[in-house]
């Protein structure tokens with residue numbers, strides 16, 4: 001089914017699941033002052049930039065074309081842009097534009113200044129029950145929106161959850177997200193967050209997101225993931241064995257939702273049946289959450305990052321600069337492969 005095709009169905013009673021076509025601005029790298037690296041991933045580097053004409057700051061993801069072809073990542077990049085262009089949700093990072101030059105592809109995103117949830121977890125060890133619930137509830141709303149468009153996010157991990165200036169979350173990194181009717185078979189993601197149906201190669205759709213949420217709630221409340229080992233293989237073995245223990249300090253209702261989310265059989269996993277996200281929203285752990293107020297960002301966040309200036313990057317790790325070197329643009333045939341990037 002095409003993203004704008006017929007057959008839109010409401011999933012889990014999500015009231016505002018509609019694709020938007022966001023405005024397209026024409027930007028070029030020369031319009032920006034480029035500052036420090038905010039984060040790096042397998043495929044690129046995200047830097048703080050300032051658009052000189054607008055005097056506004058953004059996050060710019062820059063990925064070398066040569067690298068994209070070498071690593072066979074063109075589909076991955078196109079996928080991310082195609083999806084981010086149509087998504088508009090308070091808890092999903094906003095893509096403002098995408099453009100290219102001879103050397104790289106660029107994704108211009110709103111700047112999410114509070115850093116990664118990963119850093120919060122690393123600094124605090126574990127989070128309070130209320131704080132974990134607040135972030136988990138915002139993830140539920142983001143997933144409900146995505147699943148309503150038949151999009152599985154498939155990349156949940158604390159590194160991809162950013163904290164904005166008001167303390168709300170923004171999901172970033174849509175490289176693994178996929179439009180799924182039912183099942184899909186590509187492997188992706190991080191060992192500790194991988195669902196058993198992914199390891200088994202049985203195909204996976206939106207159910208992996210609810211598994212990922214279970215792992216995230218566990219990590220936030222317990223202070224460590226439920227399945228860990230020195231090697232990815234060891235992690236996978238433990239996931240398949242499916243045995244985990246919720247530490248005694250974890251709230252009883254949190255423990256109850258964990259036992260319903262970290263379930264090997266996806267047909268029995270919370271969120272994977274007809275009612276989708278509504279099943280989670282009805283769980284007693286979320287009993288006091290006012291979902292509408294949360295959506296409209298009217299709920300005070302339990303933690304608001306301290307920010308001194310619009311370009312204050314104190315909440316991000318420091319990264320060594322990329323190696324300067326002579327970069328050769330691709331030849332005409334190579335460049336042709338990227339023409340599609342302009343057509344989204």
Ligand SMILES: Nc1ncnc2c1ncn2[C@@H]1O[C@H](COP(=O)(O)OP(=O)(O)OP(=O)(O)O)[C@@H](O)[C@H]1O
Nearest residue numbers: 038039040041042043044046059109111112159173
């Ligand atoms: N809009 C943003 N505002 C601030 N920081 C951001 C933004 N987008 C990304 N980052 C930072 O850059 C990091 C890498 O971004 P992203 O995950 O999109 O890159 P990637 O190359 O696709 O990574 P991965 O290997 O996880 O697929 C994020 O974890 C985050 O720290």
